[in-house]
Amino acid sequence: xxxxxxxxxxxxxxxxxxxxxxxxxxxxxxxxxxxxxxxxxxxxxxxxxxxxxxxxxxxxxxxxxxxxxxxxxxxxxxxxxxxxxxxxxxxxxxxxxxxxxxxxxxxxxxxxxxxxxxxxxxxxxxxxxxxxxxxxxxxxxxxxxxxxxxxxxxxxxxxxxxxxxxxxxxxxxxxxxxxxxxxxxxxxxxxxxxxxxxxxxxxxxxxxxxxxxxxxxxxxxxxxxxxxxxxxxxxxxxxxxxxxxxxxxxxxxxxxxxxxxxxxxxxxxxxxxxxxxxxxxxxxxxxxxxxxxxxxxxxx
Amino acid sequence: xxxxxxxxxxxxxxxxxxxxxxxxxxxxxxxxxxxxxxxxxxxxxxxxxxxxxxxxxxxxxxxxxxxxxxxxxxxxxxxxxxxxxxxxxxxxxxxxxxxxxxxxxxxxxxxxxxxxxxxxxxxxxxxxxxxxxxxxxxxxxxxxxxxxxxxxxxxxxxxxxxxxxxxxxxxxxxxxxxxxxxxxxxxxxxxxxxxxxxxxxxxxxxxxxxxxxxxxxxxxxxxxxxxxxxxxxxxxxxxxxxxxxxxxx
Numbered sequence: 324x325x326x327x328x329x330x331x332x333x334x335x336x337x338x339x340x341x342x343x344x345x346x347x348x349x350x351x352x353x354x355x356x357x358x359x360x361x362x363x364x365x366x367x368x369x370x371x372x373x374x375x376x377x378x379x380x381x382x383x384x385x386x387x388x389x390x391x392x393x394x395x396x397x398x399x400x401x402x403x404x405x406x407x408x409x410x411x412x413x414x415x416x417x418x419x420x421x422x423x424x425x426x427x428x429x430x431x432x433x434x435x436x437x438x439x440x441x442x443x444x445x446x447x448x449x450x451x452x453x454x455x456x457x458x459x460x461x462x463x464x465x466x467x468x469x470x471x472x473x474x475x476x477x478x479x480x481x482x483x484x485x486x487x488x489x490x491x492x493x494x495x496x497x498x499x500x501x502x503x504x505x506x507x508x509x510x511x512x513x514x515x516x517x518x519x520x521x522x523x524x525x526x527x528x529x530x531x532x533x534x535x536x537x538x539x540x541x542x543x544x545x546x547x548x549x550x551x552x553x554x555x556x557x558x559x560x561x562x563x564x565x566x567x568x569x570x571x572x573x574x575x576x577x578x579x580x581x582x583x584x585x586x587x588x589x590x591x592x593x594x595x596x597x598x599x600x601x602x603x604x605x606x607x608x609x610x611x612x613x614x615x616x617x618x619x620x621x622x623x
Numbered sequence: 624x625x626x627x628x629x630x631x632x633x634x635x636x637x638x639x640x641x642x643x644x645x646x647x648x649x650x651x652x653x654x655x656x657x658x659x660x661x662x663x664x665x666x667x668x669x670x671x672x673x674x675x676x677x678x679x680x681x682x683x684x685x686x687x688x689x690x691x692x693x694x695x696x697x698x699x700x701x702x703x704x705x706x707x708x709x710x711x712x713x714x715x716x717x718x719x720x721x722x723x724x725x726x727x728x729x730x731x732x733x734x735x736x737x738x739x740x741x742x743x744x745x746x747x748x749x750x751x752x753x754x755x756x757x758x759x760x761x762x763x764x765x766x767x768x769x770x771x772x773x774x775x776x777x778x779x780x781x782x783x784x785x786x787x788x789x790x791x792x793x794x795x796x797x798x799x800x801x802x803x804x805x806x807x808x809x810x811x812x813x814x815x816x817x818x819x820x821x822x823x824x825x826x827x828x829x830x831x832x833x834x835x836x837x838x839x840x841x842x843x844x845x846x847x848x849x850x851x852x853x854x855x856x857x858x859x860x861x862x863x864x865x866x867x868x869x870x871x872x
Contacts, residue, residue, distance in 0.1 A: 375715065375718055398721040405716060409711040409712050409716070411640055413640050413644070418636060418639070422632055422636050423720065426632075426722045
């Protein structure tokens with residue numbers, strides 16, 4: 324069952340199309356990522372899902388409801404962490420959690436939530452005195468305090484230290500394990516690769532690719548990178564003729580190739596045939612980073 | 624929508640937050656009465672004056688003190704808080720919850736109105752106890768005029784907040800309006816001592832009308848419908864302007 328459905332979403336500001344025909348649907352219990360360069364329309368897209376913005380065209384359904392027309396009913400089941408927002412400077416962490424919990428019909432218990440987010444010893448601290456990372460963790464807690472069916476997280480771990488980031492990822496995985504559907508905006512590849520079941524890469528207001536993280540990497544050219552220093556010179560023509568090779572660089576006696584698993588096997592065969600030894604042989608999988616750059620460049 | 628415009632948890636939070644603002648507490652709640660005490664301590668202010676129809680200056684300053692908390696809070700305190708709530712994304716964050724962000728604005732307005740009324744009562748009591756200023760002889764008329772003055776202050780503050788994009792602009796606009804409004808309420812020259820023409824003109828401003836209505840109620844008369852009408856008209860116009868110009872983002 325799809326919990327979030329977006330079809331042909333369009334939104335312009337001052338005649339400039341920020342979101343230009345975006346469609347995707349998110350299944351119950353899925354972690355769905357939206358990845359894209361700055362200004363690609365990621366935040367506008369999720370703000371339409373949250374009902375904060377009214378689309379110019381297209382259809383959005385969250386648990387079958389229109390987030391604008393049925394705003395209150397959607398808000399009861401949707402928890403949001405916004406990219407930029409604040410609270411009253413003199414409100415304490417405890418008061419914020421209690422206040423936001425009171426907004427929902429069946430809120431979660433905020434104490435374990437605060438504990439998991441490392442806020443327990445900050446409960447009496449005023450919002451204005453919190454560090455950036457602490458504010459971020461409080462907003463994650465507020466997104467979850469209503470015990471939502473859907474959470475929309477915009478830049479989940481921005482401003483968090485590596486430890487807090489990993490704890491937060493674990494928390495999101497646990498939230499999903501409890502059946503919650505997660506829509507995650509990020510420009511942090513490691514986060515997308517670790518958390519997301521599927522990712523939509525958005526570029527210039529359109530979806531450039533939509534696949535699993537592995538699928539995105541596989542489909543990008545040069546998914547595997549092979550580099551070595553041959554014991555004797557190789558003919559560059561032979562290298563270019565290797566199967567499924569995407570690029571060849573031969574510089575200062577070191578060869579760097581990108582291709583697929585088939586390319587790796589062919590390189591080994593080639594070396595054996597010429598009785599050449601490969602020194603410092605490295606084979607590495609391309610990362611989501613590479614795939615992302617490849618996809619967003621291709622669209623440019 | 625069916626959701627209420629006032630949420631009890633939001634209201635409790637705003638009351639608590641008001642208690643953490645020493646500046647607001649001083650200017651809205653205490654300063655007007657403090658000013659009354661200072662003026663009342665000057666011997667000449669306690670001598671009856673024929674040009675004031677036998678009243679003492681301190682008598683004429685009680686209504687001014689009653690209105691001062693309203694004016695300071697309504698023009699300087701409230702608009703900056705409301706504008707800040709919008710500017711810093713607090714309203715936006717609330718927009719994603721089932722409770723409407725309007726409840727935050729109304730809660731703050733209720734807290735401000737409560738503080739302004741408490742300030743008015745304090746000024747009346749201190750005036751009575753410390754300086755023997757008579758309490759309003761037409762209390763219902765007095766209450767009606769005071770409530771309308773609170774409404775007008777809320778509406779004026781809302782308009783300032785609506786037209787000001789940032790807290791800084793709200794502060795500047797508030798200050799620009801503050802001095803004329805304090806003048807009209809009689810802070811420099813009580814309305815009873817103003818030349819006739821000036822008093823007439825001032826009577827068409829929100830707080831000038833409020834001051835004259837309060838004075839009539841002190842003397843035992845029901846406030847003139849002109850004054851109450853001026854207050855009501857300003858409230859309606861300013862509220863309509865605020866509703867029209869207010870932006871949630």
